[in-house]
Every structure is written in structure tokens, then in C-alpha cells.
Amino acid sequence: MGELYLPLTERMENMSGHITTEPDRILVSRKPNIFREMIRSKEAYGFILIPLILLIVFSLIPMLYGFFMSFTNWNGLQSPKYIGIENYTNILQSKDFHKALMNTVKFSIVSLAAGMGVALILALGIDKLTRLQNFFKVTYFIPVITPMVVVSLVWSLIYNEKGLLNYFIGVMGIEPVGWLTDKKIAMYSIIFTSVWQGMGFSMIIFLAALQKIPEHLYEAAKIDGAGGFKSFWNVTFPGLKDTFAFLLIYGVIGAFNVFDQIYVMTAGGPVKSTETIVFQIFTNFRYLKLGYTSALSYIFLFMLLIISLIQFKLIYKKEE
């Protein structure tokens, strides 16, 4: 087994060594000489060198840099002074941070639940189609390829006080609503737009999973006398379990990073009712509160790491 992992040139050496019937030489050449092997692998290192440098310079160093910045009161003008964990305690006690955290969590939960629900219904429908399946798949996917800024601009127009949506509810006899200006409603308007943009994505993933469920399971369920709902619950649903888990984790990370819609549609308002964590990082940075922003970034990083660790565990469990 170990032999398989030797470089091919070495394996050939071994072979030639075997031909000259010098078993001792084979053992010697197999003895790991790490430096010799590293020099021999210089081509391989060349292949990964640039990504490695980019990673260190543009990910790792900023991360360390941010870590040190987060313990200072740096404001970009005077030289930074060490202030211990003051930034962290300030953030954790700050009402604005609580608000942003709640908004982010609200955005994530509602947009994921609604998005996955709608996507599953669409996928179940499209899966049953005998004709035009590809047409529906492709057309429902169009919002996904629409840039988020464009999506936000279009919906800003639709949500306008005098806009299309208020016209439609007016026809039904409902008073106009401040879709983006009422602090109780603005976040839900943004969520609705995000669901509209993202549901085609989840639909495609669900559809792929649905088409992997073997037909004979449904037939077996039918023979056992299971009706539509029962066969959904006992065959379809278990078949989609992994997909659910995956979309959930993937979606949570995406939702936590939400920025574009907020920046274009409400700029965090009204009265900070749509301010999320990333948006707060952005605005604090604009006020040059660099130490504070770095600490905020670190808290954000920590939250996402926990989510990612859960994801890692799920993937590994699947591979085993």
C-alpha cells in the first residue's frame, strides 16, 4: 500500500533495483528522505505555489491583522492603542449589535424556510411533468442568474409607494403599504425579494435529489397500499433528508452574508430595522471605527465558523 504513494520515478527505480537483484538497495531507496523527496517534488510545489501565496497574503495575513486590530481603538487617524477586550464587550452590550444580530437571524430563518418550502413545491411539480420539464426548469432559474443589484433595483421600483405592488393591493381595496419605508414591513419585503431570487437555485438541487430516488421504492410503497401523502412521507422525504441538511447549512452561510439587497433597497433603514451584521461592519468601517469593526468581524467570523463546522461534520458523515 505504501508503495503506491511513492512517486512514479521512485517506483521505477525500485523496479530496476529489483531486476539487478539487490534487495538491500530497495530498502535504502525506500527509506524516507524528506528533503530529497521535496526536491524531487519541486514541480508539484510549483503547481500550488501561487494559490498558496495568494491564500496567505489575502486571507491569512488579513485575518491575523484583524485579530490584532480588534484589541485596539484604532480610528485610522491616530496610531492604534491597545485597549484589551473593550471592543468585544462594547459590541456584546451594544443595542445596535443585538438589533443587527436579530435582523440577520430573522432574515436567515424566514428566507430559508420560505425559500426551501416554495422550491420543494416547485421541484415536486416539475418532477411530475411529462413534457416541457426543461423549459420550466430553465425559466424558473432566470432570477438566479440575475445580478443581485439588478434584482434589488427592480424590486425597489415595484415596492415604491406609488409602485406596482401598491396598485395591485389598491385594486383589492387595501390601503397602500410602505413596503420599504415601514419599519415593521421592510425586512419582510427584502426577504420576499431574496426568496424570489434564490428559489430557483434550491429548486434545481431538490429536483436533482428527487430524480435520484429509485422508482421501485414508490412502486413498493404503492403495493403496500400507501397513498400520495404516505408515500411522500415515507419515500420522498427520507430521500431528501441530506439535501435538506445541505441546503440549510449552505443557505444559512449565504443568508448571514446578506448585504447587496440591504445596501440598494433600504441602506439599513428605516430606523435600522433592516441593518444586518455585514451591513453594520460596512457602516462602522465607513465611520473609520477600525478597531471596533475588526472585533465585529471577528465575532461574525466566529459565528460562521461554528456553522461551517457543523457543515463539515455533515459532509464527513456522508462520506464515511
Added chain:
Amino acid sequence: MGEFRKKKIQLFFIYLFLSAGLILNLAPLAWMLSTSFKPGSEVFRFPPKWIPDSLELVNYKKVFSMIPFERYYLNSILSALLITFITVLLCMMAGYAFAKMKFPGRNILFMFFLITLMIPFQATMIPLFRMVSSFGWIDTFQGLIIPQISTAFGIFLVRQFMLSMPDAILEAAQIDGCSEMRKFWHIVVPMNGSVMATLAIFTFNTAWNNLLWPLLVTNSEKMRTLPVGMALFKSSRDIDWTAIMAGSVMSLIPMIILFLLMQKQFIRGITAGAVKE
């Protein structure tokens, strides 16, 4: 017979439901298109007129005179193409090395890349910005492009794909005295076109849509990309909805065309992030 009929009726309702959904799904984009052809005075005139009276391109011309739209366009195309080209090249090479070459420290280095996948860009962007600014890269193309080249995900994707590539052909080339570089260009790249396309589309789409980094790193109008330019266009004092919609249509068009031409690759490329196996 009864069951067959029931199935047919059921199918009919599914088609009806999906078609209704489809109309709702496309209505916002249709509204964008129709507004882009309207005179400013008709934007908020109801009942809504979905099909404009004339297909005049006044608003489209207006965008170019109100903002340096062609410059945004050029910046977007140039930066997205360069980011895609470099990312794909680097990921193909590194992915190949991790999949098919044996060298000390391979597993540790690969784990290192995997772990950085968990660091969200949004969490490191502020120190990154300070660093990039200390390089003097603010408002430059290198500042716009180089930090957007993230290879960890692509390396992971390419490696997974290349693991299933047969060793025999690579070994044959090795015996023929092919250098690694030659093997890469003449065997590995041609054999892995599909994962290359997937990664290229994924990267291009991400770069084309990116708002946050270009917003941070560009100051002057001449460096802005389409998302930044369009987002700031809306926040200017007098919102001209017809011009904004015309600009939106124009920034969407290349994506729509590419998508309709290569639906399968596109769907695979954009969902690549979620199907990590």
C-alpha cells in the same frame, strides 16, 4: 381507466399551477423591461401598461449620458474575465497537483486550503482593505482583481473531479518523458474540460455580481463596475427610474444570453457551490 383519468387531471393542475407561478416569477423582469421603454411620466401611471407604445431607446441612450455606463461595463467585463481566467488556471494546476501528484506535505496543504474555505470574505474584508490600501492599490485594477481571486473552492472542486481520471494515461506520458507542464497542457486540460467550464461559469458569475469588494476598493467613477455604478446611480438625488431600468436590462443581458446558450453548464456552474461532491 379511472386511475389514468385521475392522473391526467392531476397533471393538468400541475401544469396550470406551474404556469401561473412562472408568470408571477417573470413579472418583475417584465416590469423592468417595459419600464425601460417608457417615458418618465408613465412610470407610475396605472393601470399598468405591460407592453410599451413604442420601442424607443431614449432611456438606453440617456444612461450613457447620465453616468459613464460604458466605462462600468468595460470594467466589469475586464475584471470578471481576468478573475475567471486566472482563477481557473490556478485551480486546474493546483487541483491536478493535489489529485495526481505525490509530494511531502500534500495532505496537510490540502487541509489548509479546505479550512480557509470556511473563512467568509465578509469577515476579513476590512483588514484586507487596509492591507490593499497600504500597497497603494486602492482604485486600481490590481486592487479590484487580485483579492477576488479565491482558489480554495475551485481547487477542491477540480481535485474531486480529477481523482477519477485514469492514472494509466498519465503514467504512459511519464514513461515517454513528458514533463509535468507538458502533461498538464496536453493531457490534463483537454480531459477535464467540463469541470473547467463549471468553475469558469461559477467564477464569472460571482465576479460579475460582486458588489461589496468593488464598492470598498474603488473611489473614482472610472474604476466602478456595473453593480457599484448601478447601486450608486439609484442613490443619486433625482432617481430616474426609466434610466435605472434601462441600465439594469443592459447589465442583465449578457448573463441571459450566455445562460440560454449553455443552460446545462450554467446550471451546473452556479449550483457547483452546493453540490460539493
